[in-house]
Amino acid sequence: MDDLSEDRELLPATRRALRHRIAVAQSEGRAPSVVAAVMRGGEVVWEGSRTSVEGHGPDGDVQYRIGSISKTFTAVLVMRLRDEGLLSLSDPLERHLPGTGVGAVTIAQLLSHTGGLAAETPGPWWERTPGELRPELADVLGDEPFKLAPGGRHHYSNPGYTLLGSLVEALRGKPWEEVLRAEVLEPLGLERTSGQPQAPHAGGWAVHPWADVMMPEPLEDLGLMAAAGQLWSTTRDLARFAAFLLRGDERVLSEDSVREMRTSAAPPEPGLAEIGYGLGMQLMSDGVRRLAGHSGSLPGFVAALWLSEGDDVAAVVLANCTSGLAAATVAADLVRIVADAEPAFPRPWRPLRESDPVALELCGPWYWGTSAQVVRLTADGSLLLAPVGGSGRTARFRSEPDGSWTGLSGYYAGETLRAVRREDGSVSHLDLASFVFTREPYDAQAPVPGGVNPQGWRGIG
Structure with a gap:
């Protein structure tokens, strides 16, 4: 039996810890209601809620406004355009959306909030x-x-994501929400995610900071700003969306593309807990694990979605209060509770169904100067280059039709790895970003930059 199919249901102690955490959040945050869900292994494994209305609690089908989590949906649409070849992330906005007056900003800069645009309108x-x-x-x-x-x-910019929404509309020739529904929501089965609220949905409330009273917040259609924060959703829909952000779905975006979204594209502001911002995704470290996702807020609502790739766990928290409840902190805590109490089973080791003889020839130890490295062929057919001992540059490489390999991660992302052969066809050395990797340290038979001392290795004296 596959261990991954075992123990999908959380242990009673874990479930109680999750219930306790949101109970404390609702009480101390003075939220009219809070609803949460945890995803593990691609499935919703826990749902919970707390409310100020006695005898009634929202469930995973009740809509709340999710604010800036809408930006992650917009980023998915832009990445789809990139994957279809309709744009490059390095393109200036002007190439596809002329006349804005800010057209020198690139699409990647808009996605990562590095375009220098104002935070607000x-x-x-x-x-x-x-x-x-x-x-x-x-x-x-x-x-x-x-x-x-x-x-x-x-520098976080809401107008920047309005531009991205308009970019989607310009290239698709349809409204942003219509494109989103056809290309993301319907394929992923997110039937309870929409631009306008659909019953059952929560009402948005402002809670007085110094008194236990509250008033309703206005509900506004954001118009052009929709791509930055318009959406309503549920914990069940967002948990499914989190599973997609971990694994990808070929109907929407590949696993490599969602991994690219989770890769840091901008450093954090000094003093913040985040370790950066990807492409439409916030990144954070809790000191133990790396989290990716997004928080959101609009008057009357706070929301958060965090996922941990290493633990295969995600959590969603939604509440209907303008402030008071730190949804991002609570969601991170829910991930931690599950990941610490019930560590994920590693995937079973399985051999490749068919090994690539060329790739297999590259496996084993190599030396960059005197630094010992090792190349491994992994089950997905990629090469993994890592230092012996684990300290240093590690990178994964994808094979290309011409026999080369392209770096997918780390220092060598985007760089080309080539096996250079001798006249007899055997591999002389690896060439990677001007670095020469040899089978022996400073192999005199390989073209080591700077040459190799003819006296070779020797002791003192």
Whole structure:
């Protein structure tokens, strides 16, 4: 039996710890209601809620507004355009969406919030006013759209994601939400995710900071800002979305593309816990594990989705209060509770069904100067280059039709690895980004840069 099919249901002690955590969050955060879910192994394994209404609690089918988690959905649409060859992430926006006045900013910079654009729109607070106040992109960007030089530091920008939504509309010729439904929501079965609330849904509330009273928040259609924060969803839908962000789905995005979204593209602001921002995904470390996902807020609602690739666990937390409950912290705690209490089983080792003789020839020890390295052929057909002893540069490589290998991760991401052969066809050395890897340290028979001392290795004296 495959161990991965065992113990999908959480242990009673783990379930109690999860219930306790959201109970504390709802009580101390003074939230009218909070609902949460945990995904493990691609499936929802726990759901829970707490509410101020006695005898009633929301379940995983009740919609809440998810705010900036909408940005991750928008980023998925942009990555689809890239994978189809309709754009490159290095393209300036002007190439595909002319006339904005900020067209020198690249698509990658918009995705990673490094375009230098303002954090918010000019005029009244966009989250609490109707989108019809900003009918054109010029109204979203204003007269001074830049606050920093493009391509420098990470500076979160809601207008930047409005531009990405408009980019999707320009290249698809359809409204952002229509494209989202056809290309992401329907293929992934996210039937309870929408631009407008659909019953059953929670109402948004503002809780007084110094008194146990509250008032309803206004519900606004964000118009052009929709791509930055319009969506409503449920914990069940978002848990399924988290599973997609871990594994990919060829109907939407490949596993390699969602991994690229989870890869840091911008450093964090000084003093923040995040370890950076990817392409539409926030990145964070809790000191033990690396988390990827996104938080969200709009007046009346807070939301968070975090996933841990190493633990194959994700958590979603939604609440209907403007402030008070730290949804991102609670979601991270739910991931930690499950991952610490019930560590994931490693996947069973299985051999390759058919080994590549060329790749197999490259396996084993190599030396970059005197640094011992090892190449391994993994079950997915990629090569893994790693230092012996585990300290140093590690990278994974994908085979190419011409016999070379392209780096997918680490220092060598995007670099080309080639096996250089002698006249008799045997491998002389590996060439990687100008580095020469040889079968012996400083092999005199290989073209080691700078040459090899003719006296060879010797002791003192």
